[in-house]
Amino acid sequence: MEPALVLEGITKVYPGVVANRNISFSLNEGEIHAICGENGAGKSTLMKIIFGMEQPSEGRIFLKGEEVHIRSPQDAIDLGIGMVHQHFMLVPSFTVAENLVLGMEPSRYTKLDKSKAIEATRKVAEQFELKVTPEARVEDIGVGMMQKLEILKALYRGARILILDEPTAVLTPQETDELFEQLLLLKKRGHTIVFISHKLKEVKQISDRITVIRKGEVAGRFLTSQVDEREISEAMIGKLMGGGAHREHVHPGRQALRADSLTLLDENGRPVLRNLSFSLREGEILGVAGVEGNGQRELIELITGQRRLQEGSLSYGEKELRPRSIGQVRSLGLAYIPEDRMRNGCATGGTIWENLITNRLSDKRFSRRSWLRKREIENDSRRLVGEYDIRCSSISDNVGQLSGGNIQKVVVARECASDPSILVADQPTRGVDINSAEQIHRKIIEMSRNRTAVLLVSADLGELLDLCTSLIVLFNGEITARFEDISDLDEKELGFYMLGIKRQGGVS
Structure with missing residues (x-):
């Protein structure tokens, strides 16, 4: 059987950073293919390339044997590729039906035909056995239904390949079991699913094959039935975990x-x-x-x-x-590690040392008479960078240039350092x-x-x-x-x- 999607030699270079290096892999029709890797390993960049949100610096993409150029998410949708992001892309004040048809609204006299939107939602939900309430406002429904709605949005637009980014991150075990049943039904219908997750137990439970990415390169390819969680973990981080x-x-x-x-x-x-x-x-x-x-x-x-x-x-x-x-x-x-590290946890335009010291500026070790004691601050920042294994070239690097995991470690180090x-x-x-x-x-x-x-x-x-x-x-x-x-x-x-x-x- 010819693969549904093939990537050959994908490389993505940002100024000073190689996010993906010569990555090749294939997706078979009717399989669930897991993508695993540490935060900052290059998984998200690769998925953004497949979905047209980023363009590769080198490499080629083939869809059912023909080379394609995916220059935008709309190109991807037109080619039958859909993506469900980890953070839902829904309008809270809109109903389920209004969110489903957004951008493809059935209209009547230049206005949204709500009855047709509701009918379309019921039809696609019944077709794919994903139960939702068309008339409910998104702000009033649970995260499980939001997840179903995101999947239905992609299927409604004709997706045959579905990319799911950390789809179980906010689901209960019962909701996760229900989601997996629905993914297996989609697989039986011939859909191809890319399942991005750090939960190795779930990866083993749901996937057919696994590709591990480490430091922007493919570090392992496995048949799920022939590998255990410890081996996957070792491929992800380059060593055995404790x-x-x-x-x-x-x-x-x-x-x-x-x-x-x-x-x-x-x-x-x-x-x-x-x-x-x-x-x-x-x-x-x-x-x-x-x-x-x-x-x-x-x-x-x-x-x-x-x-x-x-x-x-x-x-x-x-x-x-x-x-x-x-x-x-x-x-x-009281110290506080916030849920959203980018919005509430750090100043992305500030340096690492500036972020590490912001909650201790009144400490006499680091300031005197409104003047910062730069040497003491830098020494303490280097200590925290080493203690928390914050990957950077210098404490003067901007926090916004770090990977998400390293930004989180900056936040945790700052809050815990205040004793x-x-x-x-x-x-x-x-x-x-x-x-x-x-x-x-x-x-x-x-x-x-x-x-x-x-x-x-x-x-x-x-x-x-x-x-x-x-x-x-x-x-x-x-x-x-x-x-x-x-x-x-x-x-x-x-x-x-x-x-x-x-x-x-x-x-x-």
């Missing part, structure tokens, strides 16, 4: 943070948090699990001073406070490669050992179960479960509480 980082038995100390009866309404008067109470103690790693959009973001914004309290109270140590600013909360010893009493870590390893994630995990455990209280919010259930000493689950702005001992808890059981299928009695 056993990973795991929680330690701790004796929690004094109260570091307490939330009492937090209630929050959004701009439309709808409850986002409902009478939410919990406490966090010294040395404890308290996990917060929940499907994205169930109050996690608002809770963190309240705790870190980004949002004003409406009802309820927050206590930092023994001090009850209604935070008025981020600076006020930080002065109490906080409370660390709020929101998706600390999202979009980070295996090696970097393990380094961050070990640092979180080390901080817990040194009596820092850690609040860990993560969509990666394996991360929560590996690191946390206790756990709460949020659903619809409420705590539906509390676990003081999670040694017997598994991902599927946790997923039932996250989806609201289960709820512990007496929990509020």
Whole structure:
């Protein structure tokens, strides 16, 4: 059988950086082909070339035996190639149907024909057995339905080759199982699927073949049935991985943070948090699990001073406070690793040393009488770059020039260097490669050992179960479960509480 898509000698050079070097691989019709690699290895660049978002510096692309030139995403769509991005490309205020037909709207008297849009959505959803609610607004649906909608958008436009970038990043185990069933159905229909993921267990479960990319080059090609996770990991990072980082038995100390009866309404008067109470103690790693959009973001914004309290109270140590600013909360010893490192975590136009020092400018080691002590700052920055294995040529490099994983390590290094009493870590390893994630995990455990209280919010259930000493689950702005001992808890059981299928009695 002739391959559906072939890449020959693809090279992509940016000023001073070779992102892809002489990459060749093929996609067979009706297969699920996994692409694995560390953050910054060149996976995303390669997929952008296939989807026409980037142009190769060298190399050729063949579709069903004929050479093609994909100069834009529209060219890719016209050739039957679709891409579902890790961060959904949907308009929240539009309905499911309006998002599906966007750019291809059926019209009546120059206006969108909503009934035809709804009909088209129902038809394509039925055809591919992907259940969605056409009339629902995207801002009101769950991430599982958003994922289906993104896939349906590509199929509606005629995609035969689907590129899925980290498609399970924000899904529960149950939603992941459902997605995999749907991908297998598409495979049976002859669709070709490119599955980009760092979750090797899922790669083994769903794929037929695996291509590993390391430092911009192909580092391994495998039949999935003939390789194990350890071999894939070794190909990705060039060495055997350790056993990973795991929680330690701790004796929690004094109260570091307490939330009492937090209630929050959004701009439309709808409850986002409902009478939410919990406490966090010294040395404890308290996990917060929940499907994205169930109050996690608002809770963190309240705790870190980004949002004003409406009802309820927050206590930092023994001090009850209604935070008025981020600076006020930080002065109490709170550090914060934000979910979005690019928007909230760093100044991309600043140097590495500038980003590493921003939360410690008042420290007398680094400033005196409003003057920066440059030598001390540079020495400390070099120490942190070495300790956190931040890959750069100089501490004077702009942070924006680093890979995503290295930017995340800059953020983690800065926050942990302040020796906080409370660390709020929101998706600390999202979009980070295996090696970097393990380094961050070990640092979180080390901080817990040194009596820092850690609040860990993560969509990666394996991360929560590996690191946390206790756990709460949020659903619809409420705590539906509390676990003081999670040694017997598994991902599927946790997923039932996250989806609201289960709820512990007496929990509020």
